[in-house]
Amino acid sequence: MNETIKMIVVLSLICGLSGFTLATLKDATNDKIEEQVLTYVQGPAISDVLVGYDNSPVKDRKKFDIPGTDQQVTVFPALKDGKLFGVALETFAKGYGGNVGVMVGFNIDGANLSGIGVTTMKETPGIGSRVAKQGFTSQFSGHPAKVELSSKGGDINGIAGATISSTASVEAVKQAINIFGQIKPQLAAAWTKGS
Amino acid sequence: MSRLWKEFSKGLWTDLPPFKIVLGLCPVLAVTKTADNGFGMGLAVIFVLTLSNVFVSAVRKIIPAKVRIACFIVIAASLVVAVELLMQAYAYPLYQQLGIFVPLIVVNCIILGRAEAFASKNTVLLSAADGFGMGVGFTMSLTFLGGLRELFGYGTLFGSQIMPESFKPFSFMIEAPGAFVCLGIVLAAMNAFTNRQRRKKGLAVLDNPTHDCKTCGICGH
Amino acid sequence: MKEFFLLFVSAIFVNNIVLAQYLGNCPFIGTSKKISVAVGMGSAVVFVATMAASITWAVQEYLLDPLGLQYLQTLTFILVIAALVQFVEMFLKKAVPPLYKALGIFLPLITTNCAIMGIAIICQREDFTFGKTVAFSFASGLGFMMALIVLSAIREKIEISRVPKAMQGTPIALIMAGLMSLAFFAFKGMI
Numbered sequence: 001m002n003e004t005i006k007m008i009v010v011l012s013l014i015c016g017l018s019g020f021t022l023a024t025l026k027d028a029t030n031d032k033i034e035e036q037v038l039t040y041v042q043g044p045a046i047s048d049v050l051v052g053y054d055n056s057p058v059k060d061r062k063k064f065d066i067p068g069t070d071q072q073v074t075v076f077p078a079l080k081d082g083k084l085f086g087v088a089l090e091t092f093a094k095g096y097g098g099n100v101g102v103m104v105g106f107n108i109d110g111a112n113l114s115g116i117g118v119t120t121m122k123e124t125p126g127i128g129s130r131v132a133k134q135g136f137t138s139q140f141s142g143h144p145a146k147v148e149l150s151s152k153g154g155d156i157n158g159i160a161g162a163t164i165s166s167t168a169s170v171e172a173v174k175q176a177i178n179i180f181g182q183i184k185p186q187l188a189a190a191w192t193k194g195s
Numbered sequence: 196m197s198r199l200w201k202e203f204s205k206g207l208w209t210d211l212p213p214f215k216i217v218l219g220l221c222p223v224l225a226v227t228k229t230a231d232n233g234f235g236m237g238l239a240v241i242f243v244l245t246l247s248n249v250f251v252s253a254v255r256k257i258i259p260a261k262v263r264i265a266c267f268i269v270i271a272a273s274l275v276v277a278v279e280l281l282m283q284a285y286a287y288p289l290y291q292q293l294g295i296f297v298p299l300i301v302v303n304c305i306i307l308g309r310a311e312a313f314a315s316k317n318t319v320l321l322s323a324a325d326g327f328g329m330g331v332g333f334t335m336s337l338t339f340l341g342g343l344r345e346l347f348g349y350g351t352l353f354g355s356q357i358m359p360e361s362f363k364p365f366s367f368m369i370e371a372p373g374a375f376v377c378l379g380i381v382l383a384a385m386n387a388f389t390n391r392q393r394r395k396k397g398l399a400v401l402d403n404p405t406h407d408c409k410t411c412g413i414c415g416h
Numbered sequence: 417m418k419e420f421f422l423l424f425v426s427a428i429f430v431n432n433i434v435l436a437q438y439l440g441n442c443p444f445i446g447t448s449k450k451i452s453v454a455v456g457m458g459s460a461v462v463f464v465a466t467m468a469a470s471i472t473w474a475v476q477e478y479l480l481d482p483l484g485l486q487y488l489q490t491l492t493f494i495l496v497i498a499a500l501v502q503f504v505e506m507f508l509k510k511a512v513p514p515l516y517k518a519l520g521i522f523l524p525l526i527t528t529n530c531a532i533m534g535i536a537i538i539c540q541r542e543d544f545t546f547g548k549t550v551a552f553s554f555a556s557g558l559g560f561m562m563a564l565i566v567l568s569a570i571r572e573k574i575e576i577s578r579v580p581k582a583m584q585g586t587p588i589a590l591i592m593a594g595l596m597s598l599a600f601f602a603f604k605g606m607i
Binding site for chain 3: 218219221224268269276295303367370374377380382384400402
């Protein structure tokens with residue numbers, strides 16, 4: 001009996017101690033990890049969709065509340081000489097093999113998209129994954145902020161044989177346009193000099 | 196002091212893992228596409244192995260024999276989670292490169308094998324020396340194997356071009372078959388070298404070190 | 417249905433867990449000296465891998481994700497697997513003695529078999545549904561078993577041929593495994 005109690009005490013002591021240490025470590029590294037993930041996962045997509053900035057969009061990112069919902073969106077700004085000229089934000093839509101994440105870049109002055117890049121993607125290799133390739137995404141560069149697949153009367157050509165993946169990407173872009181429209185009034189004031 | 200040095204240095208040559216003690220083959224094969232990856236994996240293993248030896252040795256007197264293995268697993272797994280967090284925070288590209296082999300350090304026989312075979316019977320200081328030595332040996336082996344495969348597979352070493360322009364890389368070396376064959380040849384070369392040394396000294400040639408789970412000691416198989 | 421079939425074939429042949437994904441190499445080299453041992457080890461892996469992947473899937477879905485404790489995945493999975501192996505051993509001993517006789521000695525080995533933990537983690541990283549997790553882990557286990565049996569058949573033949581002293585044992589087994597892996601490369605074009 002004594003042995004059993006000792007066993008339980010020692011085991012739970014070790015588990016508790018390691019759990020406590022790990023929780024502390026997790027807290028300590030949380031911000032750093034978030035920044036690293038953004039730099040290495042979203043970073044390449046951001047530099048694809050925004051050009052000519054001289055700041056670090058990942059470092060200068062800010063969170064905005066989406067009006068009318070309780071959700072938040074992270075916005076990556078592109079600044080030149082301290083002046084905001086474009087932003088990028090990431091949205092998700094359901095694809096064939098899971099979520100398709102799309103980074104969408106906007107020009108702040110006009111109503112044009114500056115480009116899109118696919119961030120996360122688990123589509124069938126070779127078919128659905130072609131939405132990540134240049135041919136599909138380049139259609140969005142400089143496109144007016146109103147997108148629709150050509151099969152539905154728009155001018156974006158989907159990928160043959162990958163209707164679900166194409167639709168998902170376009171859905172994600174539409175979502176991003178919608179969010180951008182809602183938070184646009186807040187944007188200009190967010191990255192003025194000195195903030 | 197000399198005892199400390201002895202425990203440390205045995206991991207560097209006489210018991211060099213994974214060539215002399217054939218243990219923990221999965222990361223050896225999987226992450227040695229380049230010397231960088233092999234080295235990074237080695238560092239992670241040094242961290243986990245040294246600290247797990249220290250902790251296991253520190254608590255060896257209070258752990259009841261029945262839950263010994265469970266305690267070792269908790270200690271090793273906590274250290275692996277710590278490595279995962281630290282890697283994500285400070286070396287994210289390496290973390291992506293090594294993929295699932297970072298969490299899988301916990302099931303690497305070296306960790307539990309050293310805990311059971313050494314740390315649970317020796318003092319903290321000696322266990323630290325043993326774990327650190329084994330870890331350094333493992334890192335050397337992984338870096339060597341990674342360098343070899345990178346040199347022939349990409350024509351580079353630690354990312355810088357070594358082979359002349361005219362060299363055509365064999366992609367065989369960086370794929371799975373190359374990993375197996377390369378490790379097999381390195382092991383054979385090590386055996387041949389050891390046998391020659393022993394013959395020179397007039398000693399009888401030993402059987403090759405085999406991979407069996409006895410070396411691990413955990414399962415008693 | 418087609419999706420499941422593809423997943424199955426891919427897990428057994430194209431992305432074979434040992435020969436293409438580098439998982440479970442220790443038992444692959446360690447227990448492939450005899451065909452009878454290989455069959456036992458292989459079946460134990462199929463059995464435990466399927467159960468472990470299913471249970472860890474549930475743990476992730478209903479415990480770690482809701483609590484935001486994803487970073488403890490490694491710790492939780494290894495404990496679940498270790499406990500599962502213990503439990504399976506006790507259960508088989510009591511309830512199905514013939515099966516315990518066949519698989520019993522391999523079960524303790526399985527806790528440190530990285531194929532089991534590896535399959536469970538792959539299912540999480542690929543975001544598989546429960547059905548896919550079961551299919552994938554079962555097929556991967558079968559792939560492991562097949563590779564193990566084929567290698568042990570080759571090694572039984574090598575045993576009676578003359579191999580240079582330095583190559584005997586593990587080195588020649590690794591080179592054979594390399595050649596098998598090269599042969600399996602041919603399946604890459606299939607899917």
